[in-house]
Amino acid sequence: MSDVLLSAQGLRLAFGGVKAADGIDLDVRRGEFLAIIGPNGAGKTTFINMTTGYLRPQAGIITYEGQAITGMAPRRIVARGIARSFQLPQLFTEHTVLENVALAIAAREGPWSPLAPLLRPRWREEAVDLLERFGLTSIAGARADALNEGARKLADIAMAVALKPRLLLMDEPTSGVAANEKMEVVETLARVLRAAQVTAVFVEHDMDVVERFADRVAVWSQGRIAALGPPAEVLSDPQVQRDVIGIERHAAA
Numbered sequence: 501m502s503d504v505l506l507s508a509q510g511l512r513l514a515f516g517g518v519k520a521a522d523g524i525d526l527d528v529r530r531g532e533f534l535a536i537i538g539p540n541g542a543g544k545t546t547f548i549n550m551t552t553g554y555l556r557p558q559a560g561i562i563t564y565e566g567q568a569i570t571g572m573a574p575r576r577i578v579a580r581g582i583a584r585s586f587q588l589p590q591l592f593t594e595h596t597v598l599e600n601v602a603l604a605i606a607a608r609e610g611p612w613s614p615l616a617p618l619l620r621p622r623w624r625e626e627a628v629d630l631l632e633r634f635g636l637t638s639i640a641g642a643r644a645d646a647l648n649e650g651a652r653k654l655a656d657i658a659m660a661v662a663l664k665p666r667l668l669l670m671d672e673p674t675s676g677v678a679a680n681e682k683m684e685v686v687e688t689l690a691r692v693l694r695a696a697q698v699t700a701v702f703v704e705h706d707m708d709v710v711e712r713f714a715d716r717v718a719v720w721s722q723g724r725i726a727a728l729g730p731p732a733e734v735l736s737d738p739q740v741q742r743d744v745i746g747i748e749r750h751a752a753a
């Protein structure tokens with residue numbers, strides 16, 4: 501079995517004159533947590549959108565488990581084992597957390613199946629179990645619009661994990677989460693994902709989170725990867741410090 505789970509080669513995509521992807525080459529290794537950092541507009545979300553079928557690159561190829569998935573529809577990519585979460589959680593706000601997760605499980609299994617009524621208790625059981633793994637049992641009955649941001653992010657990611665992915669792409673899993681909750685949210689996430697052997701790619705602006713949880717970090721800059729390697733190495737690079745970390749610190753201040 502190859503060590504590489506996902507491979508992007510030569511990805512290009514321009515919006516008018518803006519090169520959101522200007523020759524992206526990246527291998528994601530099986531089992532790793534790969535952080536993507538970079539200033540606003542560098543093309544981080546565009547990479548996630550291309551990998552999950554929301555945008556089609558104008559050039560280049562994306563392979564997953566050795567097979568091309570470039571330009572496939574999002575639901576076909578999910579069926580292959582790639583899930584994502586968004587910068588803004590996509591929960592059904594008027595439903596409870598448990599119902600949201602059960603709906604994701606139902607979506608995975610085919611909600612229109614004639615067997616659906618028989619399967620519903622099993623979906624519920626699986627949702628209960630998943631919420632326990634995410635430490636969300638106490639708010640299982642709460643409406644999604646009543647949650648704080650940390651719980652909302654975790655519930656959203658629980659829905660993505662309910663799809664049983666082998667690769668999960670997360671767009672800013674800690675954005676909007678209160679500073680004192682952030683590490684707990686990421687620790688929970690990391691524990692659940694490692695236990696389920698899910699490979700993770702996540703866009704992150706908090707360098708403490710990157711340092712603590714990423715196996716490798718890729719630095720995005722103007723549609724290209726400017727640096728890639730272990731956090732200790734990349735984050736101490738003077739150019740990265742100046743061009744990315746300085747900007748992030750400034751933005752957070």
Ligand SMILES: Nc1ncnc2c1ncn2[C@@H]1O[C@H](COP(=O)(O)OP(=O)(O)OP(=O)(O)O)[C@@H](O)[C@H]1O
Pocket residue numbers: 515518519520538539540541542543544545546547720
């Ligand atoms: N659908 C679109 N139409 C036009 N321009 C777009 C579109 N999507 C992205 N862009 C542009 O492409 C560039 C890269 O955007 P992208 O959202 O990928 O950056 P990002 O690194 O994720 O930024 P942020 O950290 O702010 O989320 C930006 O200049 C953005 O305005």
